[in-house]
């Protein structure tokens with residue numbers, strides 16, 4: 728059984744740009760988040776608050792200036808591909824615009840098989856590919872197609888299947904539905920919700936939008952200027968935000984909801 732995925736006391740600064748004679752930019756200040764299997768945690772915050780930087784640190788792609796990342800009892804640090812193979816298999820990333828991350832020259836079979844080969848995952852790869860496709864409700868008949876031969880929605884699911892093929896315990900999804908139209912957004916959110924509730928994956932969902940967070944995440948952490956200013960049940964954050972940053976995000980989410988409810992043809 729995989730343990731929690733925890734970032735503890737993370738601080739981080741991007742190095743000073745020498746040519747600009749600038750100081751190192753302190754981006755994260757003593758940030759802690761803890762993810763557990765079968766639970767969804769939303770990381771919300773305004774643009775530039777440090778969400779993607781924290782995700783990079785959780786993915787062991789950047790080294791914090793202080794603090795630790797650990798999966799269960801095992802500490803994780805940036806390192807070579809071989810030393811991180813176990814971690815890459817356990818923790819997968821779904822980027823913003825997942826479909827855009829697919830190489831158009833590769834078939835679905837090659838796209839899904841690549842991480843299995845790179846991470847030297849044991850077992851029958853063909854069976855793992857089919858299992859991943861089935862989980863995102865795509866037929867195995869698509870394995871020989873290329874992204875250009877699929878719809879936008881199918882490509883989104885292929886990209887999620889790619890993360891699922893290695894059978895991870897955790898998914899870190901950075902704004903996975905921004906830029907999608909509403910029906911597609913709904914499909915992807917339902918899929919992610921099922922992965923948490925039915926398959927027991929742990930999910931970190933990075934989003935600007937608290938309404939999106941509320942759909943799938945029981946817990947929400949609010950990041951503001953590199954600090955966690957609120958961390959608790961999403962319902963509580965929505966109903967009685969305890970920080971000005973959370974209050975502003977609730978207001979923004981509500982404002983985005985209003986036009987959707989306006990009947991067609993209304994002035």
Ligand SMILES: Nc1ncnc2c1ncn2[C@@H]1O[C@H](COP(=O)(O)OP(=O)(O)OP(=O)(O)O)[C@@H](O)[C@H]1O
Pocket residue numbers: 741752754772773774775776777778779780781
């Ligand atoms: N490579 C870099 N070098 C220097 N500063 C950077 C670098 N990448 C990001 N930053 C700065 O770090 C801060 C946090 O960026 P980050 O991308 O983590 O925020 P974010 O909350 O994910 O924003 P967004 O919601 O717009 O994606 C920003 O001020 C950004 O300009």
